[in-house]
Amino acid sequence: MVLYVSDQAVARRFWTEVIGCTVATDAEYGDERWLEVLTPDGHTRLVLTKAQPGFERPAARDDLPHSNVFFYTDDIEATHRELTAKGVAFPAPPVKQSWGWWAMFEDPEGTRFALRQD
Incomplete structure (x- = not known):
């Protein structure tokens, strides 16, 4: 990717x-x-x-990632705590959906990536 x-x-x-x-x-x-x-x-x-020069990341609604790369974890709440302690920005805390846990984190440039737990 x-x-x-x-x-x-x-x-x-x-x-x-x-x-x-x-x-x-x-x-x-x-x-x-x-x-x-x-x-x-x-x-x-x-x-x-x-x-x-001139590259623009894909546009996305505020509640969606910019990237189509999804990361998976066994314990999203622990991963959220660990990455937050390291300074990683999360637009919102993890939330449980009908299909599993979901969160997004941002890289230093503000690109949002999905974080999932099934």
């Missing part, structure tokens, strides 16, 4: 030091940098690509 970011160094710190991903690849090629992180469960690679 490709995530467009304005600052790869800031994105790398957020995804590794705060969220708990590991760096899979960080290599320069030409004038650019190829940066991949592996999610804590080891199942998904996120490519943190430098957004080109």
Whole structure:
């Protein structure tokens, strides 16, 4: 999954030091940098690509994520507490829906991602 970011160094710190991903690849090629992180469960690679000038993240209602990347946790309330303590912004606390628990968190650029617990 490709995530467009304005600052790869800031994105790398957020995804590794705060969220708990590991760096899979960080290599320069030409004038650019190829940066991949592996999610804590080891199942998904996120490519943190430098957004080109004029890039705008997809528009979304305030109650929906900007990204189609959904993260899952076994204990959403504990994850919410842990990430909030690390400074991660949550537009609203976790809420139980008929289909499971739901929350959203934001990266340093304000891009919202879904967090789920079944």
